[in-house]
Amino acid sequence: MQHPPSRTPVSLASRLILEDVRHGYGTVEAVRGVSLVVEPGEILCLLGQSGCGKTTLLRLIAGIERPSSGSIRLDRHVVAGPEGFVPPEKRNIGLVFQDYALFPHLTNLENVSFGLRALSATEAREEALRALRRVRLEHYAQDYPHALSGGEQQRVALARALVPRPGILLMDEPFSGLDSRLRGSVRADTLKVLRDARATCIIVTHDPEEAMRLGDRIALMRQGEIVQIGTPEEIYRHPADIAAARFFCEINEVDGVVGSGRVITPLGAFDAPGMDDGQDAVAAIRPQGVELRAPGTGVPGRVVSHRFLGELDLYEVAVEGVDRPLVARRRTTAGLSRGHDVGVHIDPAEVLVFAAARP
Numbered sequence: 001m002q003h004p005p006s007r008t009p010v011s012l013a014s015r016l017i018l019e020d021v022r023h024g025y026g027t028v029e030a031v032r033g034v035s036l037v038v039e040p041g042e043i044l045c046l047l048g049q050s051g052c053g054k055t056t057l058l059r060l061i062a063g064i065e066r067p068s069s070g071s072i073r074l075d076r077h078v079v080a081g082p083e084g085f086v087p088p089e090k091r092n093i094g095l096v097f098q099d100y101a102l103f104p105h106l107t108n109l110e111n112v113s114f115g116l117r118a119l120s121a122t123e124a125r126e127e128a129l130r131a132l133r134r135v136r137l138e139h140y141a142q143d144y145p146h147a148l149s150g151g152e153q154q155r156v157a158l159a160r161a162l163v164p165r166p167g168i169l170l171m172d173e174p175f176s177g178l179d180s181r182l183r184g185s186v187r188a189d190t191l192k193v194l195r196d197a198r199a200t201c202i203i204v205t206h207d208p209e210e211a212m213r214l215g216d217r218i219a220l221m222r223q224g225e226i227v228q229i230g231t232p233e234e235i236y237r238h239p240a241d242i243a244a245a246r247f248f249c250e251i252n253e254v255d256g257v258v259g260s261g262r263v264i265t266p267l268g269a270f271d272a273p274g275m276d277d278g279q280d281a282v283a284a285i286r287p288q289g290v291e292l293r294a295p296g297t298g299v300p301g302r303v304v305s306h307r308f309l310g311e312l313d314l315y316e317v318a319v320e321g322v323d324r325p326l327v328a329r330r331r332t333t334a335g336l337s338r339g340h341d342v343g344v345h346i347d348p349a350e351v352l353v354f355a356a357a358r359p
């Protein structure tokens, strides 16, 4: 079937530029000097633990909060800064919140066409139907939101946010209200819609896996600051510090001392480029880098627990000289269980070395 061409004005994805943005609530400094550029069409995930300032940063970009200093630009327009302030409704921004915030007394179609008041009723209806089609929900156009599942409501909210063609779309924990089975498929659908719409998008999440699945880049936040920004692979492979490494993966931390450019630990020596001899260091070993082989090779260890998890099992292995049992994630090894002796080998590609924190 041929659908009529779209009548909403074509809006290009915006570039967002933040320069030294700060914001506090009373004595709490929620955002502390954030500078950031998000390119047109890019999907950026703001990732961090609860209370690190992600939502506040999103609210500043939306114009719901006004920064105490610094500036925010959308393309060439300063929307917040010493020169002035543009209110949210004039920023050409789309918003999707955790609870979707659909109007319960409006049909799904009316919810989506709500933001198209500049168009005639017929045009708004056509555009809203097109948007519902994009999220594969046109057959629910005349129903009310309460009759939809959580995942479907999320898609209506996405259609509503995208239908006015915003220059930038801001999403705050958009999948956290969904149960874990549904989350994966709604996330994949959302990503496809965002790519098709070529929208610049900022997604707030506290889930590292979600950030890696969705983001072209990830901005890792801590205590109101961006501690690292990069592609998922850059951040995973080269975390800025041990706390960033911990955030992405449960790691084994083994203490050692640097000698001749390597940190010497009970599990072997690992490259420690740029570190001084005699310096205390920590080898951060990912669980998939702990290989368990027959005893008599590698470092002697003993399995203290084994949990069957399907594709990869979880083993804990005690090794002499290491305070806590090592966590290993391995393919299920028939017969290997608690009490068995093993030879532990470490894959150096799964080891990151950091300077030890000074007491």
Ligand SMILES: Nc1ncnc2c1ncn2[C@@H]1O[C@H](COP(=O)(O)OP(=O)(O)OP(=O)(O)O)[C@@H](O)[C@H]1O
Pocket: 025, 028, 029, 030, 048, 049, 050, 051, 052, 053, 054, 055, 056, 057, 206
């Ligand atoms: N309206 C407010 N009044 C006072 N303090 C606030 C307000 N909103 C946030 N804060 C404080 O600012 C800091 C950052 O909060 P923010 O909600 O931005 O963090 P977050 O990373 O989004 O957390 P979460 O993931 O839990 O939503 C926290 O210490 C929080 O308690």
